[in-house]
Amino acid sequence: MSETTAAFCPPFCPRKRCKQHTSKTGFRWVRYGTYATQGSTTRIQRYRCLHCRRTFSATAFTNTYYAKRPELLIPLGHRMLACSGFRQMAREMRCAASTLMRQAARIGRQGLLWMASMLPQGPIEGPLVVDGFESFSYSQYHPCYVNIAVGGESHHTYAFTFSPLRRKGRMTKHQRRRRARIEAKHGRPDPKAIERGTAALLRITCSSPQAIVIRSDDHQAYPRAFRTLKHLDITHEMTPSVQARTSGNPLFPVNLVDGLIRHNSANHKRETIAFSKHAQGLIERVAWLLVWRNCCKPFSENHGGGTPAMRAGLTEHQMTVEGLLEWRLFPKRTALPEEWQGYYDRREHAPGTHKARPHRLKNAY
Ligand SMILES: [Zn+2]
Structure with a gap:
């Protein structure tokens, strides 16, 4: 927002x-005085x-609307992509960690709306690569999959969904007892979570009927998920998950996204104490990272080649963090898929974990 806001024309x-909230043209308005905020000229x-x-x-059109520390938003947007924990950032920015967490949720919601605004309206070209990024939120008893769909040629990440899982793998007797106690109290996570999450992922990515090649590993939930998608003619190409994760692997585009998420996000480092304390925090941070990767990060750091969104034909220019956060996107003006509406409203949580404070548009219309 410029300092002289009088030049701004509300769209x-x-x-x-x-009714004029969703209109594309013909919005009629008049100027109605000015005001100065405390401490500003x-x-x-x-x-x-x-x-x-x-x-x-x-200011209602900016992402810092009603924010007490608006100057923190852009530095926070950068820091969320640079593997910092909230307390580490808070020390540097001289504010409470909770201030940053609230602004991070805003940034995550903006990320979700950017992703939704870039969903393809028609058929997608080229193969789609699908995989699940495994992590956890709240505690290691609450693992989850972030299901991801990436363009095989463009490397554009079209969509993601969240699937809470049951803790598996080697456990001590004590750990088994604790898992049983948690499950007795809160119920077991849905055993079909990955199947449902993958089906939702592909419904979001390919909303219109089309023939498509989908590459994935040999997880048994994928063929079951594909069978539920009657509007798609899917050719499934499977690559064993044990195959070396090199650039020659057909699943390389999605393996690269997994690597970037782990490389750039403090909450997904192995053995970290900065893990997400609730599912919503995880979802919001992933959404922001994926938008940045799609719109700002070049296809190749050394050779350029445009951003993934440019290669997928969804944007014309490389964008910046500042550009992504400058103007607020409004949920009613951007059609959010059903699952993403739940993420936007902060309703997603794994059984037996903390719920995030729901997002109600209180002062923000
Ligand atoms: Zn109005």
Whole structure:
């Protein structure tokens, strides 16, 4: 937002109940005075919608709307991609970790809306590579899969979904007893979570009927998930998961995304204490990372080649963190898939874990 906000022309009414909120053209408004915030000399322009007669200011269109520390948003957006924990960032930025967590949730929601706005409207070209990134939130008794769909040629990540899993693998007697206690109290996670998560992932990615080649590893949930998708004519190419994870592996595009998530996110480092304390934190951070990877990071660090979103024909230019966070995207103006609406409202959680505070648009229309 520029310091002289009077030059700004509101493109639509920011109030979600107003008919002019979703209109593309013809929004009519008038200027309605200015105000100055405490400690600032710049005056902020107010406007009045000529349809609902309510007033609003230019800041309603920014991601720092109602933020007490708006200057933290952009540095936080960068730091979330640079493997820092919230307390580490808070020490540097001289604020409470909880302030950053709330702004990180905002950034994650903006990331989800960017991903939704870039979902292909028609058939997708080229093969799609599908895999699950394994991590956990809350405790190691609550592992999860982040199911990911990546373009085989473009490396653009079209979508992701979240599947809470049951803890498996080698456990001590004590650990087994503890898992049994947790499951007796909160119930077992859905054994078909990966199947359901993968089916939802592909419904989001390929919403219209088409023939498509999908590459995945030999996880048995994938063929079952594909059979439920009647609108797709799927050719399934399987690669054993034990095959070397080199650039020659057909699953390389998705292995690379897995590597980037682990490399850039403090919450997914092995043996970290910065793990996500609830599923929503994990989801929001993944959404932001994937948008940045799609829109800002070049295909190759050494040779350029455009961003994955440019290669998929979804954007024309390379974007920046500042550009992604400058203007607020509104959920009612961006069609969110059903699963993502739950992520946006902060309703997702694994059984027996902390629930995130739900996102209700209180002061933000
Ligand atoms: Zn209005």
